[in-house]
Amino acid sequence: MENDGMSKLLIKRFLQLTLLAVFTLAGSLALRGQDQDKGDGRDDIDRRLTHVLANAGFTGRIESTLLPRLGRQLNPAMAKVGQMLWFDTITGLHDDNTCGGCHAPAFGFGDGQSIAIGIQSNGIVGVFHKREGPHNQRRTPKALNIAFLPALMWNGRFNSISGDPFDNSQGFMFPLPEGTTRFPPHDPIIKHLAQAQGEMPPTELTEVAGYTGTKGTPFSLGPDFDQFDDGKGSPIP
Numbered sequence: 001m002e003n004d005g006m007s008k009l010l011i012k013r014f015l016q017l018t019l020l021a022v023f024t025l026a027g028s029l030a031l032r033g034q035d036q037d038k039g040d041g042r043d044d045i046d047r048r049l050t051h052v053l054a055n056a057g058f059t060g061r062i063e064s065t066l067l068p069r070l071g072r073q074l075n076p077a078m079a080k081v082g083q084m085l086w087f088d089t090i091t092g093l094h095d096d097n098t099c100g101g102c103h104a105p106a107f108g109f110g111d112g113q114s115i116a117i118g119i120q121s122n123g124i125v126g127v128f129h130k131r132e133g134p135h136n137q138r139r140t141p142k143a144l145n146i147a148f149l150p151a152l153m154w155n156g157r158f159n160s161i162s163g164d165p166f167d168n169s170q171g172f173m174f175p176l177p178e179g180t181t182r183f184p185p186h187d188p189i190i191k192h193l194a195q196a197q198g199e200m201p202p203t204e205l206t207e208v209a210g211y212t213g214t215k216g217t218p219f220s221l222g223p224d225f226d227q228f229d230d231g232k233g234s235p236i237p
Contacts, residue, residue: 062148069166070192092119100125102140111140134227147194158197165193172196 067073085091087100102116103109106126113131121133141154151159161170161180168191172183183196190196214220215229 062145066147071166087125096120096123098125099143103143108142109144110142114139116140137224147192150193152193152197158193158200160193166191168192174200 085099086103087098089095089098092098092101097119101121101123102111102113102118104111104126106112112126112129113135115135116138117131117133118136119133121131124131138154146152147165150163150165151157157175159173160167161173162168168183168187169185171180171185171187172190172193173180174182174196178200183190183199190199213229215226220226220229
């Protein structure tokens with residue numbers, strides 16, 4: 001009798017464990033099915049995004065094309081000079097702003113400000129809530145990978161006529177008075193659009209407001225600009 005009771009108990013325990021295993025397996029399969037459904041949704045988004053990027057020519061390897069398209073090796077010494085100039089106020093009309101003042105590395109060489117603070121700032125770069133000074137009238141675009149862009153500035157007013165920033169066979173176009181004559185086709189020195197842009201001062205006051213000598217003259221653009229013209233620095237030509 002004791003053996004029969006023990007057998008029944010073992011059978012009962014076996015059935016309980018079997019049912020538990022079945023329910024556990026069923027639950028696991030159900031969750032797996034849900035994950036697969038979610039995965040299919042994510043996969044669909046990935047496929048669509050891949051398609052859009054491919055149509056736009058994005059490969060994720062654009063930087064690897066720099067040297068072949070440039071046709072030469074980079075000059076480390078000159079690159080270092082460019083890096084130092086990026087943060088040197090000597091390039092500013094008032095000697096109080098730099099390229100890096102608005103194009104901060106911490107923001108992809110963009111700006112933490114919704115509208116840029118250029119001249120007469122407190123000199124703090126990349127910490128958006130601590131940078132102070134008068135705002136100009138535009139948001140700073142990112143300067144990361146600009147070597148690959150066929151047109152520069154928000155309105156594309158600096159551009160390669162061929163549509164390729166590495167190709168100067170048709171020259172580069174800038175606003176007047178430079179137009180297309182300042183950097184003609186096949187210029188032996190200025191061969192890249194970004195190189196040409198480096199030769200140019202900013203030509204729209206809405207972007208940098210880095211000027212003086214217009215307030216109270218026929219060249220004044222009104223009070224929105226006059227607020228920056230306090231006589232500091234050198235007057236514009």
